[in-house]
Amino acid sequence: MDFPGSRGGARFLHSSTGSKLYANIPNFITLARVLSVPVIFYLLVNDNSRAAFYVFVCAGISDAVDGYLAKRFNWTTELGAYLDPLADKALIVSIYIALAVSRELPLWLVIAVVSRDILILLAVMLSLLLAHPVRIKPLAVSKLNTVAQIVLAATVLADGAFGLGLETARLVLVWITGALTILSLLAYLKAWLMHMTGYESPDAPS
16 A cells, blocks of 8 residues: 655645745645546446546546656645545545446455555554554555556556457456455565564564
8 A cells, every 4th residue: 555655755845835835736736636536436337438548547647747746846745745645545446446336347356455455554553553653664565566456447447448359458467466465465464463563673664
């Protein structure tokens, strides 16, 4: 799961009002991506695959743009550090649920993807409640899993929009994504358990 901190660490900008406004430009772009979540969901459940694909592409471009602006001009904020990964996760999860409703993705995969994120979130919350927090640090397998999820979503949306005949590619990507989802969950839970039982340092990934 891609947790806060994906923009290189949050920091407040204490310069002029104009500087603060510029610093929030990536946040405005991210908010637009959040607003695209119900739009894509509505389009998919109403069988408007082509429009959903175009909105998905725009959302992907906005993700790249806000990340570039935040890093290039140091327009980083605490809000952005949390909002950006949450927007990405909400977008992917909503797409997967909509594709499951329309039977474009197998139900077991969508359950695995959603359950993984819920379990990791619960583990992080439990560590906070027990006053034994872990430092948020994405694992390599989690990054691969995120890439696989995005590629699968893009493939299914493109195939539905333009009839590209990608049934074999979709099937392969489904199993790759499923395997990476399970592996990343096990890796996170192992690191979390070792941290909570004292076998890992506080720097262990979540």
